[in-house]
Amino acid sequence: MALFLVLPVLAFPELFFGHQTLWRSDITLIHYPYHIMVADEWLAGRVPLWNPYQHIGIPLLAEGQVGPLYPLGAIFLSGLSPSLELSLFIVLHLTLAALFTFALARTLGLATAPATLAGLTFGMGGFLMAQIGNLNIMTGAVWLPLVLCGAVLAAQRRSLPLAVLGGVPLALQAFTAQPQIVFYTLLILMGYAAFRAVADRHLRPALFVGVLIVAGLLLSAPQLLPTVELQQHSLRSAERGFNFLTHNSWPPAMALNLLLPSAFGNNVIGFKGGDPFEEDFIYAGFIPLLLVGFAWGQRQRRDVLFFGLLLVGALMLALGRYTPLYQLVIQHLPGFGLFRIPSRWLMAVNLALAVLAGCGLQTLLERGPSRRGLAIVASVLGLLGIGLVAVWLARGPLRMWVDTDWGGLERKLALAFLERGFTIQPVYETERLLMRHLAPLTAPAILLAFNLWVALALLGAYAGRRLSARHFAALALAAVVLDLVVAGGTTVNPIRPDDWWQQLSGGARYVLDHLEGGRVWPLGMGSEAAAVRNLGQFFPSAYRVRSASGHGSPLMLARQDAFLHTAHPVQQVRLLAVRYILTEGRMGADAESTFPPTFADDLSVVYENRDPLPRAYAVHSVVLSADAEEALGHLTDLDIDPRRTVVIEASADTAPPPGVAAGSDDVALVRDEPDEVVVRVRLAADGYLVLLDSWYPGWEASVDGAPTPIYRAYSIARAVHVPAGEHTVRFAYRPLSFRLGVALAALAVVAIIAACSLW
Template sequence: MAHRLMRAVRDQRMGWLAAGLVGVVVLALFFPAASGRGVFSFGDILSLHYPERAAYERALAAGELPLWSPDVMAGYPLLAEGQFSPLYPPSYLLHLLLPTELALNGFVILHFAWAGVGMYLLARGLKLSHAASVLSALTYMLGGFCVAHLNHLNIVAIAAWLPAFYLAARTAALRLRGGWRGAFRPLAATVACWAAILLIGHPQMAMLSLLIVAAGMVAQAVAPEDDAALEHPRRSGAAARTIAALAVVALLGAAQAAAQLLPTWELTRLSQRAGGLDPDFFASFSLHPAYLLLLFSPFPLGDPYPAISVEVVGYVGIVPLMLAAVAILGGRRRGALFWGAMALVSLLLALGRWNPLYILLLRVPVLNWFRVPARYLYGFGFAMAVLSGLGYDALAQRARASLRADAATLWPWAAAAAGSVAAVAGARALGAEGMYAVWRWLPLGLAVGGALAVGWLWRGCRPATAWLGACAALVTLDLLAFAATFGFSYNATEPREAFVAEPRVAAFLAADAGEEPYRVYTYEEIVPVPPVMRESLYPNLSMLHGINALGGNLPLTLTRYAEYMAEPTPRKLDLLNVRYLLIPQVLPVDEASEFYDLEDPFAPTLVGRHVTFAGLRVRSVVVESYVSHSVDLADGVVAAEVVLLDRDAERARLPLRIGLDTAEWAYPRSDVRANIRHSRPGIARAWPARSGFPPENHEGYVYRAEYALAEAVSVTALEVLPRELPRAYIRVERVILIDENGEPHLLAHLIGEGDHTLAYRSEDVAIYRNNDALPRAYLVHRARPLAERPALLAALADPAYDLRSEVLLAEGDGLDVVAPAGDEVQVTLYESSRVELRARSEAEGYLVLADAYYPGWEATVDGQPVPIREANGYVRAVRLAAGEHEVVFRYRPASFRWGAAVSLAAVALLLVGAWRVRRSGV
């Protein structure tokens, strides 16, 4: 009894020491983030997780959950998307207590530590020594899968839970060998782990975790991997009990997470994923056989970005590979064969398209929803971590005669601690290029050192404790060097001040837009560098600042949105209240890049184009334009000519002269003002700008020139021809044709393009103001039902459709009444999940709210419920009688309410079960 008590105390002490070592390693590796000086910012963190978590934190500060966000895709069920883990308790606590960027850091660090501690506990549960368990923990925590996927926060979080999930399930399977008695506690722990994994919000990784655990439970019930099964002799029906328990775990865990799962299921059914994936997309990011070389040398090209995707990195270390081979080939535990089979099957599945049998998974429900076969490296990394520990103990057992009782434990711990400090400090001293250079030879050095240590131990040579310590030190040095080197690439941190800095564009929009709701749309022709992404409010980043946007890039894209935006047009932007178009800037180094920087795809420059339209009798012409790269040009130089045509006959030729009709756009900038050789003509518009080197704030100008014709001429076409300046350096923003009655006709409208005018320009973004944008809410008095979606989208694209006076309905009654004068609509409250409006009209009509149509939105008119109709292919409308009305839209998704009820019931059921078990003493 005393011996068992002493052993338990020693095990507990060693367990705390292991947890402390894991914490030291994690803090040393991620010190910039742990100290708060840096923030993880690469890839999905900046473009997905940080924006979603910022919206989450704002909602928590307001005392609510982020059920809906108006800041992406004209409205989106954000909680249903779930990748920011909104209902996962650690996520909730971190964001309740810390600013978003620190909560994000904490989420990463917490789960890396939990991955290590969990694997240590699993290895101890598998009867590995303390030293071998630490080695398994480091191999899993610092191996390629977790480290490479750091910017996929929820993937790392789920990976962190897998060891604990597996341990709880394994313990339950052992207890179930002898019957149901005594199995409640491990089964309850298994359910809790499964519910946590589901709440983290990555369905693919959750399913892979369940598959791994299910395989382990069944194998443990049928053929246990070690002598622990002797404590639980097998009785008949063990396999059936295990399968039944597995089903109960899956269902009860899913029930506990129902508040997340039901909204996600609803969104999935309405998303592009609903019909499964096409074969090419399904097999995208397969592990090409050539990438197997990364298992031996993870940085063959130096910086892995962007040539090597994080999805194909499965590095687990050189020495762990050797130890895994020892476990499989020379170990005495049959469990090694199970783990070896898991590693092999996972590797074969990761090959994806390069495995001819992989395509069969397209026929497997649920699994056919997910792409990226390389993520099966998850199972490979998990199995290799266990195998490395098994191999380490196998070597220790071969040399047992030469070991003292605790030497195999104490030496490797010291070696691991010293190795972690040396690896991280050395990596930081060498820097990125230095570490990439080191990795050209480091795999060879590790292979030689590992082969010597493993070979020496295999032969049972002395001093065994030193060689075991050498193995541990080599593993730690290897994996810390790998993880630290990744920290110069995909896992780099950004100074906190720069990361959280408010973009200048946010201040501009706040000042320019006024009080009325508006949307922005960012043109995605390029994927710019992060500073440009921030300033251009690249899709999803609008959520950081509470700015409503039409664009968005989320894994579950609504089918209706994808169809609507498959061919974006100026009219579609108008319908969705897009008042600003943002174009990310590239560094202009030639005419092509200069031209691209300012090219508005919905209102292209007229320079170099020939456009036709319905005939007009034109008496005068107004041209609004500006030029660049013109400082050295004198007054009178003809930059371009505007040619008026009637069919093919030329009617007039209007010169755009430098200094008289147009001029340098950055005229007030200090360097331009000091050297410019031409005058400044009349200004049509001035707007805030930032340019030059170094950049300075100044105004930008668009200039106005008016040409009176000798007599009215018939015009059916127009072209703008560049003359003394290249096309890229001339911008004709507007042409207004004034007919013989004095009525102005905007050329952009005549040719079916948008009236967009430059409103802001910096080195990072150009912003065009859409002068045609409809308000967020408005009244129409004509409605046309079109139940067939292709017909509705075709009607929407028809130039004859008057979007300002008619609405197209997917269902509901048509309407055609004379529009009265004086319609009024006022948005009195606009919140994420509630919109209040006041509308007044002298005639019956439809109130159109240009927010996304989605299940769960309810509407009342003067307190009475009314149906919401899908309008114009994507937005909402309600029918109003003549008069003044108070209209309220509220988002109350039944999927969340039912899910929350199921979750509470499942948690209550588990608590009642725990109470009964405790009372019965089982």
């Protein structure tokens, strides 16, 4: 336990002793700002269901990027700095991954030292280390070994209470993980159930695994049902096909990382692969990889065979388009077409390697290395050493040959390895607290040479009986610790001073000071630095400022995307209730003539819409449209004036006609919370109240307490019919998907309590 607690800190010492922060990719674009908003919502006494600060409103819980219902998210309520909370959240999950894998290995019958090796190999392994930037991928993968531990126990003991309790880790995974990770976990569980049915020649163990799956899905229904609902309304609903399914398949050349971590670079020194580094990297440690070959000695343990099959199956699935499997079979199976990036199957590859490495160490400790086994290992290590020396000696001619005769991704990868594989990068010598003392080992070839020497020395001493089994295990674990700390942590994850989060541009500060009740539209904020400086991505949520843009996720509402691709640019600014446009550079003369600049500095320019629409206003003219396409067709030019006319999707039979305006109207927001908006309206004649917030299922409206339908306005917003006179209109977000999910989860909790009482 102490080892698993300390090691993540050793891998990331700068976060706790150097005032640094992790920042790359989704950590900046999503997790840092979004966790601030979610924590604020909980502290305000609200369940974080809706985010009004992105894309004129998005379903926060349904999107699930930061796991609003995830219990371990309580770290973000601590009152510490958000940067430190984020660091603690990350290292806690690395510790849990190691502990859960240790528990799985012990459940499989491994002794303490082999189980510790398994925990290190997964908890500190390359998959989790690389996926820190995709935090909800990493935190979801952490729960996989505990889910499997529950499945193994339920099948072994054929215990209903254990099966029901085993659903708890699956539910916790669903509360934090990207749905793809949950889907993969369910497939692995179904594979394990099928394996046990065949191995036991009986369906009963498989049925207990099925109970675990059902319990987990019921417990996680408050998250899963809203997420499924969002899938139907997001861009993801339209993304299908073979190219989507196999996007970011794992290139076979990336297997070299299993021997030479960061062989082609990483996110600190630059990565030359075709895909993002975090999607392609896996490293299990050299000695664990070597020990996998000895796992055959534990074949009498029935479940060891399953992890061997899991290794092969997950590896084939990770390869994606590089094998015919997806073309012939996978693309036709239900569920797979919802997700891209097959390389995320490396999660299961890393876990299988960890368990099999533990089994291999168990074999060596029980039986010692056989002469034949030792000879094979020595031969393999010798060949690796000779090959490494040969490449080093011939790297000049090899570089010329590759540069001249190779092409495509293979050329890029080979040149990257020849350039960086034998080089100590200055960043590790000057900007890392621990790695500066181990900088030579950060060169992939030097680390492999060191690992070869250590492995030969340990195995030779153990075979020659100069080391006892206990001392061999201790030294092997120490070598693995060093190997994984050097290959992971801040070696592959870039860091910056933690005051980076507060570096707002002058334009962003101007907007925050002057925006009042309107919206800002940050444009071109795709990079991490731009997002931090200029309220890009999810940063409006952290500052609680309403934005017309946000993170370009596949879960973006499809109607919003269609509106942005169809409506006239001026209509977009009007109907998104934009007051300020925030950019990093100047726009064209036409744009500036319509929206003049009001502030500029070296990092930002602010343009002002001097006559913005309010978020809530009344109209007495309506254009009826049959569907979204027809509604958007009215917005391709400026013929429709939204101050006077609303375009709604309804028929004359369902939408009451407005009255003729006989005087002035008065509309005022009296309550404005993320999940509730209350508007006081005084109309001279019947009309429509327009609220320029996203239309989405789950929003309900009432006029003076009486329910009233919400019409889709301009395809993206909301409108309700209001009679003449003074009225109070209330919009409340009460999604049926969440309420039904809570009911199902409550049912599961009752079942768990009942099962435990009978145990």
